[in-house]
Amino acid sequence: MNKEGNRGVGRKEDGAGDKGLRDIAFGEPCSFRREWLAEGDKRVVPLPSRSGADEHLARRVSSGATRAGHDHVVACRVGAAGVEEPGFEIAATQEDIVRRAPWRDGAFLLALPDLTGALLVTDERYALFAGRAEFLRGGIPEGADQAIVDFSRYAKRMGHGHPALLAVAGESRPVQMAWASASDVAEGSATAKQVALMESFAADGISGEDFAEAWLDARRQSLRLGERLREPFSRILDQVFYALDDYVIDPGLRDADDLTNEQLQIEIRARLDELASLADAPGRGEPGED
Template structure:
């Protein structure tokens, strides 16, 4: 920790961080995030360090706590970290906590993506600005890195979301097979979430459709279940979704 009680820049290098809403103690929602992150990096327990005066402990007291922290009644100011420092949760005061860590830790602890979590926290801070103005300061410091993309033309060309768009185009046009499309899409989706990219509106709806289609598709036919899509069925459904999307986009451009 830095002298001001924040994460040190050297530890944050190569990691991401986001604020999340929190009450007066580690509640169920925050506990689920912590547990998911710990499982992702194989952390068997957490180290809890008190950052200030607290009931029953002197400043600097550390202890080992269970990964499942929902029932431990941990109250701020505290920091929780994995033994290997792959992830940490800084709980400086009631109202919010900062979750930070490696790609693997954050992908599970903040499954919606870092930027989405930051955007959500911004809305939370605005809603409580009259009673808790300090939350707005935190939200301003940790604003989304990427703006939310609504249409393909908005998407940064080097992003993982752009890779998803390219894969869908290639699959629908017949230059990419179903197994390669499925593998590539899931890989790009994981990368997009890990990088905190956000899609919304029409493009977000299209991505959601493709996600649902791939949920009903087995790359290996041996693992297919009754009702699952085969290669041809996946291609037909994906092409129909993309055609409908392109039609709506062309209507938008004529307005």
């Protein structure tokens, strides 16, 4: 029996239309429908998940629902054919969500009653948290960009046994944030290219001249795109720039006090050692590798 009877569980409220839970998500592949995401400028954030509505996910849903002005959520299973209606109501508290969303196998959905936000829990070690701004502010207090970076780290650790994690991480990119270490950097970014060039030069994969030209070009691209770095990551790449300022790309124009290829390589290897020593940010209490 629904907590408050059959008062339109899982139907949009306040004249928002008559779409139901089935309009939120697919079953295979387990994901949110593009049409639903497009309504109200929603954003998707991937999260680590062991199985079921664990306390971490329940806390996020509870906080998001409260911030969005709701005292309950609607729960239902998601099968191969999609969302299995009807859903049932659960009070929007961490304790009630953990207790009354009992599924530990298969996918399921926890949605706000007006369907403006939802958590989609899969059976592939990840969940998707999506909705409008208020739901995300409550449920993702560290910010969507930081949560995406944290999930990317998780996917790299777990991806060997769960390849779907790497695919999900690849589809999720930070909008704008300051990267703290090389492991944070988005693939395909200009900053990622700078680090890759450093690694290639240090391993004798490219010449000093080719490295200098390509790295400086990537540096200019990074600045043009507005990519932001935190200290000391920013300082380490600045030191590469300063080293290249003492390096003349054209061998015929080098003076005795200019850096040689060998000296430049020593400098780059030292900077890579510093990058490797940057500790990853502490975990935020999300599920680990067990």
